[in-house]
Amino acid sequence: MPAPFRLTCCLCRRLIPLAQNIYELDAEWQRRIPGMVGTLACHNCALRTE
Template sequence: MSRPKYRLTCCLCGKFIPLASDVYPLNAEWQRRFPRMKGTLACGCAVNTSWQCRGQGDRFMPGHIPARDYDGTPRPTSRDHDAWSHIGTPATHVAAVLISPWSGMLQGAQEYLRHVAQARSADPEVASDLRTVIEEWDIRQTWPTAAR
C-alpha cells in the first residue's frame, strides 16, 4: 500500500499548512494563551504572533508556563522572553507528526500515522510509540460524549 497523503491544519489559524513550508511546534504556554488550539503544530502564523512573557519588574505574567530548552531536558531556558521563546525547532510535515503524533492525529495525519505504525520499513521504536498513541486515540474516540 502506498503512503497516504495528508494535509495538516494549523492549530492556530485553522488553515492548511503549505506542504512546502515548515511546521512550527508550539509548547504549553501557547495552549494556555490560546485554549481553543487544536493540537500544537502551527504554520508561519505563529512567528507573526507577538507577546511578552514578562511584565513590570521583569516578572513573568500570571500563569506563565516557562519555556524549556528543546534539548530533551526539563530545565527552563534562560531565553524566555516572548512568543518566539515558546516555538520549537521548525520541522518538515513528516518529522512534525512523528515527533508529535497526538497533534498529528488531531490535525489531519491519522491515516498516515496508522500507515507508518504498520509499515515493515518503520523504525520499531517509532512504530511502537505510534501504535500506543493510536490505541489511546481509538479508545478516546469510542468514549461516550459525556466522558470526553
C-alpha cells in the same frame, strides 16, 4: 500513488502548504490561547508578533 496527507494549523485552521515549515507550539501557547486545537502551527501563526 496515494496523495500525501495534509496538516491543519492549530490556530488559523487552514491547511499548511507542503513546502512550508511546521512549528510545534509548547504549553505556554496553549495557556495563552485556550482555543487552540492541537500543537502544530503554520509559519504565519507561529511567528506573529502580537
